[in-house]
Amino acid sequence: MLEIKKLVLFFLLSTLCSCVSKKDITYFQYDEIEQAKVSNSYNTILKSDDLIQITISALDLEAVKSFNLPAVNFATTTNSAVGAPQQQSYLIDNEGFIDFPVLGRLKIGGLTRQQTIQLLRNKLDPDYIKNPTINIRIANYTITVLGDVRSPGTYTIPNERITILEAIGLAGDLNITGKRNSLKVFREINGKKVKYDVDLRSNKLFTSPVYYLQQNDLVYVDPNKSSSQDAAFNRNTGLFVSIGSILVSLIAVLTR
Known part of the structure; x- marks a missing residue:
């Protein structure tokens, strides 16, 4: 009976220790x-x-035609255009250049829109x-949210302007087990990956x-310690059950 009480007490203490404190989950505190x-x-x-779309407009409609070439698909058998023409897109290459009609190669990588x-x-x-x-306009403007959130994934941003809080909202917010104090943002700057640490609990955000x-x-978003431990426990549940069954069988044999 004493051993059973000790076992119950152990599980209660484990449950209390794994509870998440309010100060660990409240934003902007x-x-x-x-x-x-x-x-x-x-x-x-x-x-x-970046895949960009450039539209040139002016009063002289004939003058802008050469700079707004449509993207069309051609049938391989008849070599004729099929489907509705789409707006042309330009891929910025590894050196930051695009090939633009009439003007040729232009280096725009590293420049702002203006x-x-x-x-x-x-x-x-x-x-x-x-x-x-x-x-x-950037046609492939996307951000990715991964880790301990409700809906991880890659999201297309049509207006090309999003805050980290809006990105978290798109991903359904952090799970209760997500660490608010150590989000990581990875960004490419001049060909190098740079990591930033973010604390959602601080207004310095x-x-x-x-x-x-x-x-x-x-x-x-990193999972907290208790979530990581739970995941490890769940992965090993089958092993624990097998070991427990063997021990029970041995005890039953030895106590006959």
Whole structure:
């Protein structure tokens, strides 16, 4: 009877120890928001492997045709266009260049959207088009959220502007076992992977360089210690049951 009480007490203590404290799961509980450092400005930096769409508009419709070539599919048998024409996309290569109609190779990798628009405007006006209107969109703007969240995955962002909190919302928020104090954001800068640590419990999050995510950023949420232990226990449950069955059988044989 004493041994059974000890066993029950052990399981109760284990359960209490594995409970998550409120201070570990509440967002924005530490530090003041440094308003002077909070900025709503955000610039998209164009990078290698970005697939961009560039639209040139002007009053002279004939002049812009050469710069808005449609992307079409051709039938292999008749060599004729099939389907509706789509807007042309340009892939930024490993050196940061695209091949643009008439203008040729342009290096736009590492530039912001506005810098790219200004570059194109300087090359077009006045030699080709007078007062062009230029619009640029990243067609494959995605972010990825992995780890201890409800819906991990890769998400396409149509408006090319997303905060880390909005990304977490897309992934259904952290599970109760996700560590709020040690999120990791991986970002590629000049061809190198850079890691940032984020604490969702601190208001310093709003001044973090990764508060606004960029295309292809990866957000990873670590599970807490109890979750990792539970996972290890669940993986070994079958082994424990087998060992327990063997021990019970041995005890039964020896006590006859």
